[in-house]
Amino acid sequence: MEPEVVQRPPWYVEPNEGESISHYFGRFRRHEAVCVSSPGTLSKAAGIGPVLARWEKFRLNPVPSQKELEAIAKLSGLDADKIVQMLPPKGEKMKLEPIRLCAACYAEKSYHRLEWQFQSTVGCDGHKLRLLSECRYCKERFSIPALWEEGECKKCHAPFRSMKKRQKVY
Structure with missing residues (x-):
């Protein structure tokens, strides 16, 4: 017996692992x-x-x-x-502002991770870098991830991936 093939609508978008x-x-x-x-x-x-x-x-x-x-x-x-799975686990408090990101993670896979907004998250455990909450070039705070169409600062258009060299170690 063959496994049943799941039919997805044409507008289906697969979520990324840990995506917010x-x-x-x-x-x-x-x-x-x-x-x-x-x-x-x-x-x-x-x-x-x-x-x-x-x-x-x-x-x-x-x-x-x-x-x-x-x-x-x-x-x-x-x-x-x-x-x-895109929501915080029960008991995990969210940091509503500022929006944060690890530019090193974003350079590897360009999407916002849910864990970056946990109040308990200080930095990226994988890269041992502090999370960024503003553009490293113009100091503009990051917009909500739903608006990250190009993966860049909304003010100066610096790509998020380019900010990894300016992240601090924690």
Whole structure:
């Protein structure tokens, strides 16, 4: 007996390992087969009100309900459990601001990691570098990951990957 092949909708976007919900839904909305540009419009299409805009800013209080997760999962073609993996584990507090990143990680794989926004995270354990919260060239704070279309500073357009040489060791 052959394993059943899962049929994905044409707008399906595979989440990256450890990717934040903010970055994922930004990528999802920019996918060529998706004609929704704002998180509010996507939330309304799923029938869950304006919650996605809050989620993209890591404002997860109240915690997304099972009904909300299933509705957005159905619309995106994802399994609700995959969306749960883009949320912080129970008991882990989120740092809403500033948005942080490890430029060395971003240079390897260009997406925002959920763990960078944990209050308990000081730096990147893999690279032993402090996380950045602003552009190392112009000092502009990073925008929410949902808006990271080009992976660069919104003010001076310096690529995030180029900032790794300016990260400090921790």
